[in-house]
Amino acid sequence: MSWHTYVDDHLMCDIEGQPGHRLSAAAILGLDGAVKASEISGIVTDLNEPGHLARTGLYIGGTKYMVIQGEPQAVIRGKKVYEEPVTPGQCNMVVERLADYLIDQGL
Structure with missing residues (x-):
């Protein structure tokens, strides 16, 4: 999987249970x-x-x-790093979940 795909699919996606709530920008x-x-x-x-x-x-x-x-x-x-209606906690959750996954994968 390319790094760009990680950004699109895991950072710039809708936040769980909150359709339309997403980060405004993301990068690896x-x-x-x-x-x-x-x-x-x-x-x-x-x-x-x-x-x-x-x-x-x-x-x-x-x-x-x-x-x-x-x-x-x-x-x-x-x-x-986020805009309403996304909350700071939601932003942290999205970013840190991907970080934990990448660390677990040895990346």
Whole structure:
């Protein structure tokens, strides 16, 4: 399965039990240089040292997101990654479910 398919089928899909509720944007980022090196560097640093991006914000594709929480080696939660009627909890559930699946698959 391609990475784009994971995004379309698992991140940009309707949220369970909520037809029409979906994330407004999603991406799977790699270390291959497709995203600015400084953005990836900030993400990698924050995964190792949660709070690193709290001062500057999380940048993805040139867009700034406010970092609201993180877990070492697991997740960085940013604000402005969903739009109503999606709730923060629903957004977390969709993204973290795919992350757990990919980790279980060794990806």
